Amino acid sequence: MKRMSVTASAALEGCAAPRVGGMPARVGSVERPEMNSVSMPAWQKSSFCGNSTCVEVAKIDADTYLVRDSKRPENPALSFTGEEWTAFIAGVQAGEFTF
Numbered sequence: 001m002k003r004m005s006v007t008a009s010a011a012l013e014g015c016a017a018p019r020v021g022g023m024p025a026r027v028g029s030v031e032r033p034e035m036n037s038v039s040m041p042a043w044q045k046s047s048f049c050g051n052s053t054c055v056e057v058a059k060i061d062a063d064t065y066l067v068r069d070s071k072r073p074e075n076p077a078l079s080f081t082g083e084e085w086t087a088f089i090a091g092v093q094a095g096e097f098t099f
């Protein structure tokens with residue numbers, strides 16, 4: 001029986017790049033930012049939130065917004081572009097989400 005050596009980059013060839021916090025992670029030759037350059041998002045929640053049943057929002061950069069459930073912060077956050085976020089906020093301000 002012949003043993004084969006497979007590098008991490010060869011094993012990942014043809015696979016989607018893994019992601020950490022919405023950013024590409026490095027495995028073998030796949031890109032990821034240096035550990036020092038990754039910072040934790042500054043999560044914010046509404047002042048109208050009376051208990052822990054809230055959503056939290058974080059602005060990552062000029063074109064990325066994250067939204068997560070404050071009860072389950074360990075779960076993946078939803079990611080929105082700046083254009084999507086601006087459209088959502090305009091809809092909220094226009095009263096489009098009054099149920």
